[in-house]
Amino acid sequence: MTYDFDLFVIGAGSGGVRAARMAASYGAKVAIAEEYRIGGTCVIRGCVPKKFLVYASEFTHNFTEIAPSYGWSIGDISFDWKTLRNKVQDEVARLSAIYNRNLGNSGVEIFETRAEILDKNHIKLSDGRVLSAKYILIATGGAPYIPDEIIGSEHAISSNEVFLLDKLPKSIVINGGGFIAIEFAFVLKGLGVDVTLVYRGEEILRSFDDCIRAEVHENMKNRGIRVITKANINEISPIDDGFNVHLSNGEIIFAGKVLLALGRKPYVKGLGLENAGVEIENDAIKVDEYSKTNIDNIYAVGDVTNRINLTPVAIREGAAFAATIFNNKPTKMNYENVASAVFSQPPVGTVGLTEHDARAKFGQIDVYRTRFRPMRIALSNDQTRVMMKLVVRASDNIVVGVHIVGDDAPEMIQMAAIAVKAGLTKEQFDETCAVHPTMAEELVTLK
Incomplete structure (x- = not known):
């Protein structure tokens, strides 16, 4: 059979966009459909705009608690929500346009409309057009979970x-x-x-x-x-x-x-999955280790599969799919030791096993933990503490978990994740010379 496209992607978030661009780079004829805005949850209403709000909200504490302890006299301060909101939305629009442009430059045809699966090889757009594709990739992400049992x-x-x-x-x-x-x-x-x-x-x-x-x-x-x-x-x-x-x-x-x-639930409503017989398990699209559904030519990546719901994971899943199908290079996503962050104040960085899970898995473990007041706030009355913790498998002294709460924890955990992913031992952490004075030096000086 001949098809309109080699690949049709439903959902132009991080995973769908990466898969579409890479498939096109391998010579596939690719289309992508997005019913809302190009960029998906992360760019439009998730990680990116949220991080800007985090930055904005930190100024209050810095102005009122930290700056005076360093000799700064700050007068009346005020905050205008609409200024922040509008500037963040301007940046979101700029990034969405870049995603759109990059797709076009890669040769991907874009349909800014809703798409629904009619059968394993056909997709219907909301304007009534019906298109055919050899492969279909579902990358619709998730949507906020609103429980029915809450009255009002x-x-x-x-x-x-x-x-x-x-x-x-x-x-x-x-x-x-x-x-x-x-x-x-x-x-x-x-x-x-x-x-x-x-x-x-x-x-x-x-x-x-x-x-x-x-x-x-x-x-x-x-x-x-x-x-x-x-x-x-x-x-x-x-x-x-x-x-x-x-x-x-x-x-x-x-x-x-x-x-x-x-929390968020996989966005599967109204996709027409039942028309192709795509299997759902625990409200998510069920896939194998190559992101393939129970239908041979239909795949799914990202939050809609409810594996690890993080933007970088969706991107890697999309890349692995494209390499597997269009570059003749079977590729699986490795879900072990994926680092993550929580942008609390101060933020969290974590990778590997928790102490509880490590004990359950290995039995004998060693735990190295410190809690201290960071240098940045030492001159102030702020009593916030940094917490750092290494979880070590006792049998071979390999570090199987790193957990941090403190300023720049997400930045530190990205580097620590390399060590955990590589299976480095506590001795190798200890042999690494510290950078002083930093918070991160505690990771290589814990006793």
Whole structure:
């Protein structure tokens, strides 16, 4: 058969764009469809705009707590949300245009419209056109999870809408305990919003190392964020210029806004997967180690598969798919020791096994941990601590986990991840000469 395209990609986020461009570079005729904006979650309403908000929110603490201890006298300070919002959205638009241009320069045909699978080789666009493709790649990412059981959930906002608010509320209740909820709690508090975080679990940041969880929780309280654990939101009811938020513990909290940050679910709704018989498992598209679905010519990468939901992972999955199918080089993504960060304040960097998981997997382990007040704030009254932890397999002294809470932790963990990925030992860490004075030197001096 002849097809309109060798590859049709549904979803122009990080994974889909990388797959499309690489497939085109291997000589494939490629098309990509995106119903919203080119760039996907990360560029449009995720990592990139969020990091700008993180930067903006850190100035408050620096102005009021850190700068005076270094002799700076700062007068009245003010913040204008609309200025920040508009400048961030301008940058988002610029990056989206770059993604669009790069796709075009790679020879990829772009359809800025919704696409739905009709069968294993045909796709219908929202304008009615039907196109054929030898291979279909689904890269539609995820969408905020809004639970039906919360009465009045339609009154809440998700992480998608935070970036576009007309004005910041005086107060907000954030429901969730994962990295999205934590990051926005710090951001909004830093921008002057009274923040209450409600989480159903006993401790925030489930699946992270226990030392990280405790440290971030303590930092939230120190920054004036109220944290309520072991509670859910049962109901959100409008009142005056805000909402009464009814909790499962019986408490009622008034807030100007309610943010539901309860994670994201794979975006599979309305894709027509059933038309081709694509299998779904636990709400995600089920794929094998090469990102292939149960249908031989249909693949999926990124958050829609719910493996490791990080932008760099989606990019590597997209690249591996393109190399496998269009460059005759079977390639699998390696999911071991993938580093990640939480842009709390101070931020988190982590790679490898937690202490709990390492004990369960190996039995005998050694743990090296330090907690100290960093030099940058030593002249101030800020009591924030840095926490660093190495988890070492006792049988061969290999470092199997590194966990950091402190300024520049994400930058440090990127480098530490190389060592963990390479299987370096604690002795090799120790043999590395320190750079002084730095926080990172503690990683090679722990005893």
